[in-house]
Amino acid sequence: MEWPADRDGCRWDSVTGEHRVYLQGVGHVRVHRHRPIAGRVKTLSVKREGRRWYVIVSCEDVSAAPLPPTGRAVGIGLGVASFVTTSDGEQIDNPRHLRAAADQLAEAQQALARCQRGSNRRKQARARVAALHGKVRRQRLDHAHKVALALVRRHDVICHEALRIANMARSARGTLAEPGRNVAQKAGLNRSILDAGWGVFLSILTAKAESAGRTLIAVDPANTSRTCPSCGHCGAENRVTQAAFRCLRCGLDTHADLVGAVNVLRAGLARRDAAPAA
Template sequence: MAQQALSRKKRGSKRRRKAVARVAALHAKVRRQRLDGAHKAALTLVAAYDVIVHEDLRIANMTRSASGTIEQPGRNVAAKSGLNRGILDAGWGVFLTVIAHKAESAGRELIAVNPANTSRTCARCGHCAKENRSGQAEFWCVACGHAAHADVNAAVNILRAGLALRDAAEAA
């Protein structure tokens, strides 16, 4: 609403300056709320777990614009812009920065795992195939028949990969 009101104000006017200040204040409030949520969630995780494993996501790459040119835009450009907005609104980068600082200060271990194929690999037999993901939430292994929620299956794979990285680092 505030941005909509701002867009209707005449450039250079006193009322526009007031509207700009109002929009800036609202954005600052959202930023503080996001940071507060990140601090609370990170504190909960750091207090509960000695080892925290996460996917090493490239957020900047994930939020790039849809491929294509102005003359011939890529497919689903509007859907991609909505996805980008959702990714950036979630504040993953801020959360990972906050949890890294909290884990270091508390003496906890934070491990970043390569996200490649974590959601396509079966947590039971290790078979990796695109066909294992029939939908957004369903995981069904075509090799062994293991069925699970896709996020749970991926979380098991991420944890195993993180513990393997930790064991390899300790052995070296």
């Protein structure tokens, strides 16, 4: 449900130090505030997730907080083995607790699938899946905020792979090919849960970059993981496995995710330089 702030539809008051919202038709409700409100409140939305209720505040006229220039540019790619790989060779993994929660969620989803329809056990299993979904979502958001903030602080220009659904299907298939029946199935499920964070991450990165006055450049991911950054040779055979890259022409032997990130950076800078100056 969403309430517009005009015509007294809703109000965010924190006059007394106790944070409350007023919602038309509901009245005053006490809330736990995560951080101070910036700008002018435009709408309040209320949402329920499992057993928790949330108030989402959207504001306008939020002043940007530009960061000092660093003179640095970076390319980032969705890693096969890790969450994000940068063109500097840094690999940022999903935190262990998020992996553990994704494991638990995969297990809970399998348990739910085994329960009989309409049974009490199924109801319980569904509640557990919902609770774990919320946990994974909150941990993923927290991690995405931290990684995005670190990237925005250190770089003026960030080039990234444009979001493409095929990327996710490919990585899920790659892990499903691992040996072991149930292991692979769960790993695939777990993988897809973790991969779902890429879109969330990009939207958080976009918002932070905009507020900090940084430039974000989206690059077509076609061929970024197959082209040799050293000699320019391009071919699917360069990609030995999901994780390994070996150039057939010049013999460059390195990590496939790093190759992708370096190519994303180059393609992004080339696009920026080709565009007419605004």
